[in-house]
Amino acid sequence: MANASDPRVDARTGTPTTGHEWDGIAELNTPLPRWWLWTFYITIVWSIAYWIVYPAWPGIAGWTHGMFGWNSRTAVVQDLQELKTMRAAGEAKLSAAKLEDIEKNPELLSIARAQGAAAFANNCAPCHGAGAQGAVGYPNLNDDEWLWGGKLADIQTTLQHGIRWDADKDTRSGAMPAFGKDGTLKADEIKNVAQYVRSLSGLPNEGGADLAKGKKVFADNCAACHGDDGKGNQELGAPNLTDKIWLYGSTTAAIENRVTVGGGGQMPAWGDRLDPTTIKALTVYVHSLGGGK
Amino acid sequence: MDLRIDEKQAGERVSPATLVSGGAAPAEDGALYEARKQIYPQSVTGTFRRIKWIILAVTLGIYYLLPFVRWDRGPGAPNQAVLVDLEHNRFYFFFIEIWPQEVYYITGLMILAALGLFLMNALAGRVWCGYLCPQTVWTDLFLAIERLAEGDRRERMRKDAGPWNVQRVAEKIVKHSLWLAIAWWTGGAWVLYFNDAPTLVRQLATFHAPAIAYIWIGILTGTTYILAGFMREQVCLYMCPWPRIQAALTDENALNVTYRYDRGEPRMSVKKAKAARTLGGPAGDCVDCGQCVAVCPTGVDIRGGLNMGCIQCGLCIDACDNVMRKIGRPERLIAYDTDVNIQRRLAGLENVFKPVRVRTVLYTVLIVGIFALMAGKMFTRADASLAVIHDRNPLFVTLSTGEIRNGYTVRFANMAPKSRHFVLKVEGLPGSRFEVIGEDKNTSGREDLDIGPDQTRETRLLVFSGTAKPQGNSTPLRFVVTDETGKTVATAKDFFRAP
Numbered sequence: 046m047a048n049a050s051d052p053r054v055d056a057r058t059g060t061p062t063t064g065h066e067w068d069g070i071a072e073l074n075t076p077l078p079r080w081w082l083w084t085f086y087i088t089i090v091w092s093i094a095y096w097i098v099y100p101a102w103p104g105i106a107g108w109t110h111g112m113f114g115w116n117s118r119t120a121v122v123q124d125l126q127e128l129k130t131m132r133a134a135g136e137a138k139l140s141a142a143k144l145e146d147i148e149k150n151p152e153l154l155s156i157a158r159a160q161g162a163a164a165f166a167n168n169c170a171p172c173h174g175a176g177a178q179g180a181v182g183y184p185n186l187n188d189d190e191w192l193w194g195g196k197l198a199d200i201q202t203t204l205q206h207g208i209r210w211d212a213d214k215d216t217r218s219g220a221m222p223a224f225g226k227d228g229t230l231k232a233d234e235i236k237n238v239a240q241y242v243r244s245l246s247g248l249p250n251e252g253g254a255d256l257a258k259g260k261k262v263f264a265d266n267c268a269a270c271h272g273d274d275g276k277g278n279q280e281l282g283a284p285n286l287t288d289k290i291w292l293y294g295s296t297t298a299a300i301e302n303r304v305t306v307g308g309g310g311q312m313p314a315w316g317d318r319l320d321p322t323t324i325k326a327l328t329v330y331v332h333s334l335g336g337g338k
Numbered sequence: 339m340d341l342r343i344d345e346k347q348a349g350e351r352v353s354p355a356t357l358v359s360g361g362a363a364p365a366e367d368g369a370l371y372e373a374r375k376q377i378y379p380q381s382v383t384g385t386f387r388r389i390k391w392i393i394l395a396v397t398l399g400i401y402y403l404l405p406f407v408r409w410d411r412g413p414g415a416p417n418q419a420v421l422v423d424l425e426h427n428r429f430y431f432f433f434i435e436i437w438p439q440e441v442y443y444i445t446g447l448m449i450l451a452a453l454g455l456f457l458m459n460a461l462a463g464r465v466w467c468g469y470l471c472p473q474t475v476w477t478d479l480f481l482a483i484e485r486l487a488e489g490d491r492r493e494r495m496r497k498d499a500g501p502w503n504v505q506r507v508a509e510k511i512v513k514h515s516l517w518l519a520i521a522w523w524t525g526g527a528w529v530l531y532f533n534d535a536p537t538l539v540r541q542l543a544t545f546h547a548p549a550i551a552y553i554w555i556g557i558l559t560g561t562t563y564i565l566a567g568f569m570r571e572q573v574c575l576y577m578c579p580w581p582r583i584q585a586a587l588t589d590e591n592a593l594n595v596t597y598r599y600d601r602g603e604p605r606m607s608v609k610k611a612k613a614a615r616t617l618g619g620p621a622g623d624c625v626d627c628g629q630c631v632a633v634c635p636t637g638v639d640i641r642g643g644l645n646m647g648c649i650q651c652g653l654c655i656d657a658c659d660n661v662m663r664k665i666g667r668p669e670r671l672i673a674y675d676t677d678v679n680i681q682r683r684l685a686g687l688e689n690v691f692k693p694v695r696v697r698t699v700l701y702t703v704l705i706v707g708i709f710a711l712m713a714g715k716m717f718t719r720a721d722a723s724l725a726v727i728h729d730r731n732p733l734f735v736t737l738s739t740g741e742i743r744n745g746y747t748v749r750f751a752n753m754a755p756k757s758r759h760f761v762l763k764v765e766g767l768p769g770s771r772f773e774v775i776g777e778d779k780n781t782s783g784r785e786d787l788d789i790g791p792d793q794t795r796e797t798r799l800l801v802f803s804g805t806a807k808p809q810g811n812s813t814p815l816r817f818v819v820t821d822e823t824g825k826t827v828a829t830a831k832d833f834f835r836a837p
Contacts, residue, residue: 063370076372078576148776151795158798176731187735187745288738333775333798334745335735 132160140322144197147329154329161330164323168315177334181293182310187335190290193217194279195338201328207314208282216314219281224266225305238262239300245275245287251297282309376498377571377637379481380491380629384656393469394478402523405530409433412755414791422532434716437753439723446712450705455580457701459587461693462674463594467580468651473573476524476566477635480517487513491632517567518559525558571636574649581646588644591692595650596675597630597641600683608665623667630654630672640672721754724828726799726817733835742803742836748774749796750819750828752789759822760787764799766815767834769806774799787819801834808836 054061055073062071096102099111110116129136135156139147147153166175172183179185184192193203203217210216224230230238240250241259250256264273270283277285284292293299315324331337409419409432416423421430429436429444436443458465467474488494488509497506529551530538541547542555565573574581588594602624606614614621624641631639633654638647640654652674659669679689729745737743752758762785764772774785775798789795801815813834821827 074370076370078572079371079373080572081576082371151776151797154776155796174731176729178732185732185735187729187732187743189737285738289736289740290738335743336773336775336800 135160136322139325144201144325144328147325148333154333157326157329158333160323160326161328161333164319164327165330168319169327172312177331184292185290186331188290189335189338190285190288191279191338192277192282192284192292195332197328197332197337199279200331200337201324203312204319204324204327204331205314205316208312209309210311210314213314213316217282219270219283220309221270221283221303221307223305223307225301226307230262230266230304234258234262235301235304238267239297239304242267242275242286242300243295243297246289246295248295374572375637377635378491378494379635379653380632380657381485382633382653382656382660384653384659386652386656390469390478390651390653394475397470397475398479402527405527405535411435415755416534418534420531421534424532435753437723437751439725440719443712443716446708450708450712453701453705453708456587457698457705459584460589460592460695460698460701463588463592464581464584464648464650467574467584467649468595471649473565473578474635474649474651476520476562477570479520480566481635483516483520484513487516514567517563521559521562521566522555524562525555528558529554571647571649574636575647581649585646589695589697590678591676591695593674593676593691594644595640595648595652595655595672596677596680597624597643597672598670598675598680598683599641600680602641602671623662623671625661625665627661629657629661633657644677720827721752722758722760722819722821722827723751723753724817724819724830725749726830726832728832728835734837736837737802742808742834744801744834746799746801746832747796748799748817749794750787750789751794753792755791757788757790760789760827761785761820762787763818763820764801764815765818767801767803767806767808767813770801770804770834772799772801803834803836808834811836 053064055071058073060073060075063074065072096109097112100108100116101111102109138153139156139160142150142153147157165173165177169177173179173186174183177186184190189195191199193199193208206213206215206217208217209220222229225232225235236252237254237256237259239259240252240254241256241263244250244256244259263271263275267275270281271277271286272283275286277283284290291299293303315327319327404420405418407419408417409430410417411430416430418430419432421428423430427438455466484494488497497509500506526542533551538547538551542551569577601622603622604620605622605624605626608625611621611623611625630641631637631654633656634640634648635651635653636647636649638645640648655670655672655674658672662669662671676691679691682689725748727747727749729747733744735743735745748762750760750762752760762774763783764770771783772785773779774787777785787795813836815832815834817830817832818826819828
């Protein structure tokens with residue numbers, strides 16, 4: 046038993062010390078219960094058992110597979126399968142519903158929007174942005190200008206077959222020629238037509254261009270697709286040039302650049318990548334962002 | 339350390355500060371781990387024991403029977419008074435129904451519970467540990483069964499030290515069977531709070547209950563059996579953080595179970611004390627009978643002063659009182675008292691009790707205030723709610739006409755048990771209009787919504803600037819929902835963003 050005269054016993058508290066001392070400060074020995082120690086040993090044994098039961102150690106050409114062949118990849122596949130079963134009822138309803146009826150039914154709309162939002166984040170957000178706000182060259186899907194049509198059926202077709210996606214024979218096609226690059230238009234003609242285009246939506250003439258000449262260039266070269274009045278043509282994906290929405294920007298430099306290099310963005314055909322119900326949900330989701338047309 | 343004070347030291351007064359905790363026996367020299375010393379608490383009768391029996395009966399009674407209490411909420415809603423409905427995300431407590439977004443009521447209860455513990459502690463020490471803690475209550479019950487099966491302290495010590503025989507085996511079997519039965523029923527009662535109790539009992543009896551019910555019953559059977567049957571005071575000494583925390587919460591004016599060493603020391607036998615008193619010498623009332631230690635469920639010697647191992651259950655008060663009555667000395671040599679009073683008595687001053695102190699007043703005010711706040715919120719809360727989330731990206735959209743439009747996700751909840759018709763309006767930007775996706779476009783500036791009983795509806799809402807010219811890039815908007823009678827049932831604030 047501890048004794049007050051023993052130097053290994055702290056005089057003030059009467060508690061034995063561990064014998065460890067630093068600058069005259071001794072560590073009191075207040076022992077832990079033995080069951081605590083055993084609990085600690087059990088956790089060590091447990092961890093060894095864990096190595097054996099589950100995949101644990103990496104090797105040169107593989108890893109230890111554990112006793113039951115469990116691995117996280119099959120676990121994920123299994124989870125996804127369960128998720129599919131869980132969603133099956135909603136999925137079936139969505140698949141059976143007519144595209145036009147989905148938004149009218151709050152339950153179907155919420156299923157479609159939830160599934161659409163997830164599919165959008167996985168597939169569309171890299172180009173169109175997380176909120177479908179778009180970027181230069183990538184249309185904003187929240188607004189009311191639709192290059193290829195904003196009705197449900199139009200959006201579904203665009204999703205299904207893509208835009209300028211040569212692998213799909215039904216893809217949306219129509220490209221703006223590179224008027225400047227291939228020499229069809231001279232520099233001053235481009236300058237004039239660019240300012241004329243700006244004037245269509247009420248933007249000021251910059252650099253004193255001749256709008257009358259610009260109008261003539263427009264009628265000769267651009268009206269075929271963009272229309273005599275510049276209001277565009279959704280059959281060809283030719284944008285309306287008279288409104289406040291500009292896919293590549295409304296600055297003089299941006300418009301002159303478009304006339305010079307032409308072309309247009311690409312969108313993959315999702316019909317062979319996503320199942321029809323997901324395309325349906327995406328269609329409704331995109332349509333609901335801004336109400337479509 | 340030996341706590342006895344022999345004749346030579348009789349003149350000295352012992353202050354608790356110089357005494358070590360009596361909770362654990364000192365280890366052998368150098369041993370870093372110590373074997374558990376089995377504690378055999380002796381049975382005792384008296385005031386505090388009676389209080390503890392009553393609390394045990396009431397708390398366990400509530401726990402085991404509450405799931406069977408019924409409460410009519412009308413058709414379609416569960417009729418169990420207290421129910422955690424995880425499947426439908428609801429918590430029912432008699433007349434209260436809480437939705438997940440109202441979890442702050444639970445937070446409030448937690449804060450009240452914490453403050454309640456602080457107040458208890460400032461007034462009378464570890465009331466929670468000694469009387470109310472589930473660990474204490476179940477251990478008490480298990481100890482009672484142990485005594486019933488194997489006898490009291492001395493008998494159990496003798497039997498455990500002696501050889502195994504048929505009687506001892508039989509007693510152990512009885513004890514462990516009863517323990518397991520109680521532990522099983524403890525787990526059984528737990529799962530009843532999460533499902534309709536009568537249905538689940540029927541399912542359990544016919545082995546048709548969901549697997550998760552059996553798993554939880556199994557887990558709680560195991561923990562109850564182990565914690566109350568075997569771990570006991572080890573939980574309080576090594577696992578529970580509260581003893582450590584309460585040491586920081588108590589103060590010199592808080593009542594604690596205290597050995598009145600001013601009266602008890604120097605300890606001596608009844609005969610010697612009598613002789614000493616006739617001679618006019620100092621004589622303490624403590625006869626060192628060890629009863630206070632024998633009845634202690636954590637094996638503490640209370641005469642060592644306030645210490646961490648003491649859960650302050652008051653059983654040593656009962657034990658000591660019984661001895662004091664027998665030897666014809668005044669009761670309450672061990673009592674709820676303060677060290678301040680001991681020092682005052684030693685100095686010949688009157689006792690002081692100060693239950694009203696800054697901290698107790700503060701705790702009380704906080705408890706009453708938070709309770710009032712919660713009750714007020716509870717009774718004025720609407721049976722409908724509206725949450726509006728502005729699109730984060732893009733904040734606004736310029737339309738082809740140059741008009742600005744903002745998008746919102748609107749979540750509306752009808753928390754009443756009947757289907758209702760609501761009208762939604764958006765105020766704050768005259769000249770603007772709004773549309774709800776999926777609803778017919780209208781120009782009346784209001785949207786009619788029908789929502790089923792106890793349901794939520796999330797939808798997308800678009801606000802168009804229309805003829806309005808928003809000033810600055812952020813205009814406050816108010817979303818207002820009125821019910822059939824035109825009464826406003828829910829509102830939400832948000833903003834209209836513009837370039």
